[in-house]
Amino acid sequence: MANELAGDAAQAGGGAVTLADPEFLVPLRRQMIKFATLQLKDPDLAEDAVQEALAGALKNQRSFGGRSALKTWVFAILKNKIADALRQRSRIVTASSLGDAEDDDETFAALFDARGHWHLSEQPAGWREPEASLRETQFWRVFEACLEGLPERQARVFMMREFVGLDADEICKALALSRTNLNVLLHRARLRLRACLENHWFVEDLR
Amino acid sequence: MPSCRESTRLMSEARERALTRGERVGLRLHLLMCAGCRNFGKHLDFLRGAAQAYVPGAAADDEAANPDSTSVTPESDAPTGR
Numbered sequence: 320m321a322n323e324l325a326g327d328a329a330q331a332g333g334g335a336v337t338l339a340d341p342e343f344l345v346p347l348r349r350q351m352i353k354f355a356t357l358q359l360k361d362p363d364l365a366e367d368a369v370q371e372a373l374a375g376a377l378k379n380q381r382s383f384g385g386r387s388a389l390k391t392w393v394f395a396i397l398k399n400k401i402a403d404a405l406r407q408r409s410r411i412v413t414a415s416s417l418g419d420a421e422d423d424d425e426t427f428a429a430l431f432d433a434r435g436h437w438h439l440s441e442q443p444a445g446w447r448e449p450e451a452s453l454r455e456t457q458f459w460r461v462f463e464a465c466l467e468g469l470p471e472r473q474a475r476v477f478m479m480r481e482f483v484g485l486d487a488d489e490i491c492k493a494l495a496l497s498r499t500n501l502n503v504l505l506h507r508a509r510l511r512l513r514a515c516l517e518n519h520w521f522v523e524d525l526r
Numbered sequence: 527m528p529s530c531r532e533s534t535r536l537m538s539e540a541r542e543r544a545l546t547r548g549e550r551v552g553l554r555l556h557l558l559m560c561a562g563c564r565n566f567g568k569h570l571d572f573l574r575g576a577a578q579a580y581v582p583g584a585a586a587d588d589e590a591a592n593p594d595s596t597s598v599t600p601e602s603d604a605p606t607g608r
Contacts, residue, residue, distance in 0.1 A: 346583070347583075349583075350582050350583030351582075353582065353583070354582040354583075387581065390581050391581050394581050394582065427531060430531075431529070431530060431531040434529060435529025435530055435531035435532055436529060436530050436531075437530045437562050437563075442561075442562035442565075443562045443563070443565035443566045443569060444565060445561075445565055446565070446568070446569065446572070449569075449572045450572075450575070453575070453576060453579050459580070459581075462576060462580060463580075463582070463583075477577070478577065480541075480542075481573065481574050481577035481578065482577045482578065482580060484578075486542070487542040487543065501542075502535075502538070502539050502542065505538055505539075505541075505542070506534065506535050506538040506539070509534075509538050509570060509573060510534060510538075512573060513566065513569045513570070513573060516569075516573075517569075
């Protein structure tokens with residue numbers, strides 16, 4: 320594998336960032352494995368998806384001006400591989416692998432009163448120019464920390480839906496979830512992620 | 527008319543299915559009167575865009591030491607900041 324990569328590096332040449340640079344590839348691969356494992360819950364499938372994604376990326380090697388552009392592209396390929404893997408092995412995963420531990424109403428109770436109105440301090444504020452945040456490294460640190468702070472299966476279905484881009488039926492099938500379960504998980508994930516971003520990022524803008 | 531909790535549920539579900547006419551009417555009424563829920567709706571759009579733009583681990587690239595991967599032996603020559 321390393322030799323293949325080195326060979327491609329020689330061909331690609333130049334000063335642009337390439338996948339063959341081990342200083343780039345090693346951490347990238349680790350991040351890909353971590354993400355694929357979170358989504359697929361199976362180390363072998365995750366390894367396969369990452370391997371295929373990297374092979375695909377090398378085959379269509381393009382040169383990118385920067386690490387982040389290259390990385391975005393490689394992750395876009397990985398997303399497709401994960402989506403394929405999830406669609407294919409829908410019957411393998413059982414609902415139990417997701418656990419049922421988080422079915423309490425903690426999320427809702429923290430945000431809403433008994434009549435279903437926002438607690439005063441939890442009412443969503445206006446965010447000023449949120450899109451500008453997407454260009455800030457620090458924002459992505461907060462975003463990632465907020466994602467990782469979600470209960471595991473909320474994070475997983477949220478990312479399947481919004482990052483990997485599966486539709487609701489595909490997710491239900493892949494995880495053997497009822498539609499109602501999926502709706503509840505996504506609702507909670509969105510509420511929590513939104514609140515986390517507001518509390519740890521956007522509130523700063525409001526002062 | 528739906529509560530805030532109910533309205534956020536409808537706004538969330540609207541991303542996976544078409545709401546019924548009754549749901550849409552109730553939600554619209556609620557949003558007319560509730561700035562918090564109007565903000566919530568905007569934030570949902572933002573969340574989707576952010577999730578799509580997200581690259582896992584990208585934020586940690588600047589840091590040689592990745593705090594949550596303890597098994598990693600930091601390369602001694604890795605720059606501490608870029």
